[in-house]
Amino acid sequence: MRFSYIVPRKKTVLSSEVILLLTFFSITFLMLFFTYVFILFKDYQFTSTKKELAIKKEQLNKNIDSMKSKILFIEKQQALSERIYTKNIVLKDSIKNMFDLVPDRIVLSQVHLLENGLIFYGVTPTKDVYNFMLNAPLKSIFHRTYTSFYPTKGGWLNFVSKNYIDVDLIESANEEDVDDES
Amino acid sequence: MGVKLNIAKYFEFLYNKVFVNIVSTRTTSTVYMEMINSKGVVISSVDKHFKTLELDSKMKDFIEQYTQETPFYYISTIDSSPLQWATSEVKNVNKDKNSLVRCYENSWSYNIANNSMEEIIERYKDIGLDFLFSPFSLLAYFFKEKIDGDLAMYVLVTEDYLTLTIFENSKLLYSKQIETESNNKDYELHHLELDLSTDEDEEDGFADIEDIVDIDEETEESIDLDDFGDIEDLDALEDIEEFSDDKVEEKVKSDEKISDFDTDYRRFTLLQESINNYYQDSKYKSDFIETIYIADSVGVSGDLKKYFEEELFLDVYVRQLDLAYEICDMAKMELK
């Protein structure tokens, strides 16, 4: 000090009350700030989780779709194979029935199995045997039956039996059945 | 907290500054307060006298009325005790552990006794103290443009004391703090004289009484020797003294715009004696003094001037001074 023996006391705007007030409010502001930061953080967390889940969901859906199509395909395979199997068995049964149909006295030389028909080449002792034993059942099964004979050296008859099922008639018969039932 | 304080500076404009300046005599105090706004312009000032030396509740309330308005208030006072002096020694100033020393612009120092300082601080402990000034430094500051000139004597005249200094070219040659007697004869005079070798620091009142007796004799002698014509004055002096015996007045500054003839003479004699000491003592250079500057805070009569002119053939320049106002000025200077 230039003149004074003593140095003046410290003078400040910040009295103890002011400092108390500022401390209190700065703590308050700090808490508000931390809350705000926390909320921002949670917001960020939320958006990233949302994105994550959206991606996962997308994946899952894709997965589900692919699995569904696989399942569909397997079902198709299953259906087809079922059909084929039954077809083969039905074929087996019908061939069996066919051969059972033929009596012992008639000897076949050729059988042509067709989609819609059956052709026999064979030998029969007499016409009657053929007509009774083979032709009659054939007639009952097939829509159209044609037989032609020509004799053999041994006194037996060679025959050619052509039998056809007409698909249209079957279809219309089915329709009749449906109408009858309804 | 360091950072906070720096920011706090920007809010100082919110408040005014208040300078509280207390000038005390043995029985009274004067409180002068100035309110300065943040630009440095004086807004208002107020001035009150109290019939007490110590800080009583009325004085405290008066001061606090203004200091409560701002944290930036500075309470200043001046030491009016006899236990202070000035020396031209600047080095080795910490020699005396019983006093506090300050340097004035590297050429001389002024001292106060620790006891006096503590007493003053204790006196104002309820409001606190920011600045404590010495009348020596006040005197030097008041006459600062004259001090670096030729050899001259500078005297501060107050109610209770005289402060005497002799400067030449800013160098302090001689200094003395003199207590003037009061009108009430019950008070003892404290007249303390200090040499550069400070061993003769006397606080013992009894020793002073002997001095006083001696001085009285000396004064009378010197008057007889020097000026015949003054004997008449002496009679008048005695008359006035007897007259004032009946009055036991406490000094109130407003009542005494012109001090007693009696008092002025007393002052003159005390000063003259000190000057003689200065001349006679071989320690001092003792060129003849031709000029005296008086800082008058009480309103001396023209007679004092006459005494110096006629008795000592000095050129006398009297400058009026308001002690409290000057203290305020110095306080403001401290803050620059």
Next chain:
Amino acid sequence: MMKVSITRPYVYLLILSVVLFISVLIIAFALLIPKGKDYRLDKASLRGIKIEQNRVQVFNDKTYKNLKNLQSKNRAIITAFSTKFNAKRFEKQNSKFFEKFVLGEKQVVTNEYESFDVYEVNASSKIDSPKSFYNFLEAINKGDWIVSVEFPIIFKREAKLIHSSFKIKVYSNSKNKIINKELNSTK
């Protein structure tokens, strides 16, 4: 009652507390409360999303189980469809039914069924009795490939044996679709 003098520092203190208090209120109401509301809404919607996610996950697991089930039940069929037809092997496997069994070249006949390739192969064989043929027809259902016997089937008596010629159709997964490759893997 405590008396506080209305000094300038006191006024400033009051103003400061009012200002700070109001700013706290402003911040709380302008900033935090809307953000808080968003937060709560987000939380609720997240919960919804998680529930939805869970639902999808459950469905996924169910479908997976379903798939695995089908795959294990139909393993034979699946492999049969995916196996490339090898005529020689087919001959070998089924020759036990026949005295002689010969397969011709295969020809691709597609578009009969979507996503399946169908090959036609001519077969001729000699059997001693129709019983062998029946066994053959039963056996192909359990074979390495999906095979059906097609009309026309011709039986001709040749001395002690019956010469039979017929067509077989082999069904396998379509090679055109890349997807089938994935489908064939047991995922």
